[in-house]
Amino acid sequence: MTGKPNTSRLAEHAYEAVRDAIERGELAPGDRISEYKTADWLNISRTPAREGLLRLQAEGLLAHHPRRGLVVASIDSEALKEIFVARELMERSLAGQAARNASGPELDQLMRLVEAEAGMAEDREAMIRHNREFHGHIRTCAHNRYLLKFTGTLEDIVAADRRxxxxxxxxxxxxxxxxxxxxxxxxxxxxxxxxxxxxxxxIRQSYAARLKLKMPEG
Structure with missing residues (x-):
């Protein structure tokens, strides 16, 4: 009776640990990862490790390479375009819903986040963390749990390629x-x-800036 809940809990732990390692840049695009290494790293059995990795693969953070097996996903130019088209649609909707649905305290917190960010331009890592918090709070303000989930997944995929x-x-x-x-x-x-x-x-400006960084200087 206790085996399945325990496996589910460990699978969630594996999912979160690997996702966080990707977001922190400890696992880079193209790096190989396996259920064996994950199980050994987290001191868990292979079954929950495999379940956690399969979930990350389903969300697009991991991909199957024909020769190397499971690797941290890379984002090519076409995938990046598709991701930002989807993000623009969803972030646009979330912002409108936030304007309609946010509570007074949630709006106050949104402005506190804006004020806190004002002096962060010189600190890249602080800005990266704060950017996720800012957009995450707008999603919370929208009070739409499905858009919250789907947009968060897209952001995780983009954030994985910190370079x-x-x-x-x-x-x-x-x-x-x-x-x-x-x-x-x-x-x-x-x-x-x-x-x-x-x-x-x-979102369009973010996409344009991202493309500029990927293009060689002419």
């Missing part, structure tokens, strides 16, 4: 601070249309 984040660029970090403020102010004003437009603009 490609547009936040490596100082000018982009300054721009992000201003875009976040404009988006937050529209949500706090409960202006649905403006919130949607500013969210879409922010």
């Amino acid at each position: 490609g984040t547009s936040l490596v660029d100082l000018a982009r970090r300054h721009a992000v601070i201003e875009e976040h403020r404009a988006l937050a102010e529209a949500i706090v004003a409960r202006d649905v249309a403006k919130s949607e437009d500013r969210a879409a603009f922010h």
Whole structure:
């Protein structure tokens, strides 16, 4: 009676541990990972390790390589385009729903996040962490659990390739601070249309900055 819940709990532990290692850059795109190594690393059996890795594969963070087996997924230009098209649609909707549905305390917290970010431009790692917190809070404000889940999965896939984040660029970090403020102010004003437009603009700018970093200098 206790075996299945315990396996499920350990599988969740494996999923979270590997996902966090990817997000922190400890596992890079192309790195090989297996249920054996995961089980040994986390001191668990192979079954929950395998279940955790299968979940990460289903979410796109891991991929099967024909010769190397399971590896941390890389994002090619076509996949990146598809991801950002989906993100723009979902983030636009989330921003509009946040403007409609957020509670007063949630809006207050959103502005506190904006104020905290104002002095972070010189600290890349702080900005990366704060960026996820900011967008995560907007998803919470929207009160739509399904969009919260799906958008979070897309963000995890993009975040896994830390070398490609547009936040490596100082000018982009300054721009992000201003875009976040404009988006937050529209949500706090409960202006649905403006919130949607500013969210879409922010995602398009992030995509453009990401493409610029991937392109060689001409």
